[in-house]
Amino acid sequence: MLSTANGTVSARTRDFEYSGGLPARDAEKAKRLEDFLRAIQTNEGTVHVIWGSSEPPSPRPPGASWFRLVQKRISESSTRDPNLARSGRWLSQATAIAALKFFEAASDLLPGEPYIYGSPLGDLIAEFDGEKGTLTSIIGPNTTLLFAIIGGTPIKKTIRPEGGEGGLRSELKELAESLRTGKHGSLETEHR
Amino acid sequence: MALWKPNTDKIGPNEHIGRRLFDKPQLIGALDQKPGHRLRLEHFLEKRGDCETSLDRMGQSNIDKRVRNYVGQRAVKAAGDFKEPKQFNGWRVIHFKFLRQPPHGGSPFSVVPSPIDGTDLDENIYHAHALWEGRDYYDMATQLFCLFIEHGITEPYRHELSYHERWMFVRARLLGWLQRSSRE
Numbered sequence: 001m002l003s004t005a006n007g008t009v010s011a012r013t014r015d016f017e018y019s020g021g022l023p024a025r026d027a028e029k030a031k032r033l034e035d036f037l038r039a040i041q042t043n044e045g046t047v048h049v050i051w052g053s054s055e056p057p058s059p060r061p062p063g064a065s066w067f068r069l070v071q072k073r074i075s076e077s078s079t080r081d082p083n084l085a086r087s088g089r090w091l092s093q094a095t096a097i098a099a100l101k102f103f104e105a106a107s108d109l110l111p112g113e114p115y116i117y118g119s120p121l122g123d124l125i126a127e128f129d130g131e132k133g134t135l136t137s138i139i140g141p142n143t144t145l146l147f148a149i150i151g152g153t154p155i156k157k158t159i160r161p162e163g164g165e166g167g168l169r170s171e172l173k174e175l176a177e178s179l180r181t182g183k184h185g186s187l188e189t190e191h192r
Numbered sequence: 193m194a195l196w197k198p199n200t201d202k203i204g205p206n207e208h209i210g211r212r213l214f215d216k217p218q219l220i221g222a223l224d225q226k227p228g229h230r231l232r233l234e235h236f237l238e239k240r241g242d243c244e245t246s247l248d249r250m251g252q253s254n255i256d257k258r259v260r261n262y263v264g265q266r267a268v269k270a271a272g273d274f275k276e277p278k279q280f281n282g283w284r285v286i287h288f289k290f291l292r293q294p295p296h297g298g299s300p301f302s303v304v305p306s307p308i309d310g311t312d313l314d315e316n317i318y319h320a321h322a323l324w325e326g327r328d329y330y331d332m333a334t335q336l337f338c339l340f341i342e343h344g345i346t347e348p349y350r351h352e353l354s355y356h357e358r359w360m361f362v363r364a365r366l367l368g369w370l371q372r373s374s375r376e
Contacts, residue, residue: 073222074219075221076222076372077221077222088217088219089218089219089368090219115228115230115232117222117234118217118219119234119237120237121329127230127232136233136334147233147330149337149338149341149342152296152342153296154334154338
């Protein structure tokens with residue numbers, strides 16, 4: 001079943017759970033999410049979007065121009081079969097949802113359209129080219145690893161869900177700035 | 193001049209070490225992406241369960257052409273032996289000193305000779321392993337990726353595909369397309 005409060009949406013079925021941002025009264029976005037959930041749903045239930053009104057919508061900058069294209073690529077690569085998910089051609093539902101949340105939360109901060117692919121562990125890898133370096137995001141259901149090479153120096157950051165969208169955006173802002181200017185500070189951090 | 197016989201006890205200080213570059217499967221929903229020739233993290237990701245990264249010893253003090261041809265033939269065969277055949281595009285090659293003493297201050301890599309016994313193209317006397325030594329799956333790959341991209345060079349390898357190999361590629365692509373169509 002799926003329920004919402006203004007600004008967020010939570011969905012839970014037998015096999016997966018989604019909780020993330022969804023601007024209130026954005027019917028088009030809700031429809032896309034509903035279509036996506038329906039696409040990955042099997043025969044054991046249906047998905048309904050129910051609008052609530054308990055929280056004010058959180059302001060978020062508009063997504064990057066390439067966001068919808070990447071969203072489509074991820075959604076169309078999602079599978080329920082765990083064996084297929086590690087073939088490099090498909091993503092598990094949990095990984096696809098984590099990746100969609102990642103891009104929805106932060107596409108405006110990323111350096112440009114990523115090249116995406118699956119890892120042998122079933123995670124989604126997104127590679128970006130910045131002005132002064134490269135950024136590689138490894139997105140799994142529970143953790144996101146950000147790995148940048150700026151001026152030949154590796155910078156690694158681990159993002160855990162406890163940090164929420166704010167934690168992800170703050171780490172990415174720092175990296176995006178480093179990718180733009182070539183200047184960087186810490187070598188390794190973990191955001192909890 | 194005889195083909196270089198590598199020391200099987202240790203890697204020489206001036207050896208050149210190569211990582212094979214195979215093309216990788218694309219996500220079924222992202223077939224419109226163009227992979228290009230950029231070195232990617234995926235080139236340094238091993239299969240699940242492996243605890244060492246495969247490398248080729250490319251020469252005693254530079255990239256030895258005869259060694260390159262020897263290893264290249266084996267890499268092409270290995271590319272065809274994958275469950276889903278791949279294309280072998282060459283190597284990213286780095287001087288061993290960068291692995292032994294990473295310039296950005298990371299931990300040194302232990303690279304050990306690991307010759308593969310066999311007959312004809314199944315044998316590879318130039319095979320080596322980089323040991324993970326406590327690094328996790330992505331740590332190993334990202335550290336190697338960083339060193340090879342910053343200090344390595346790409347050594348391409350062209351191989352004329354046989355009709356059978358071409359057919360296997362077409363078949364693999366076709367099967368992927370059919371899987372995708374059946375889902376839609």
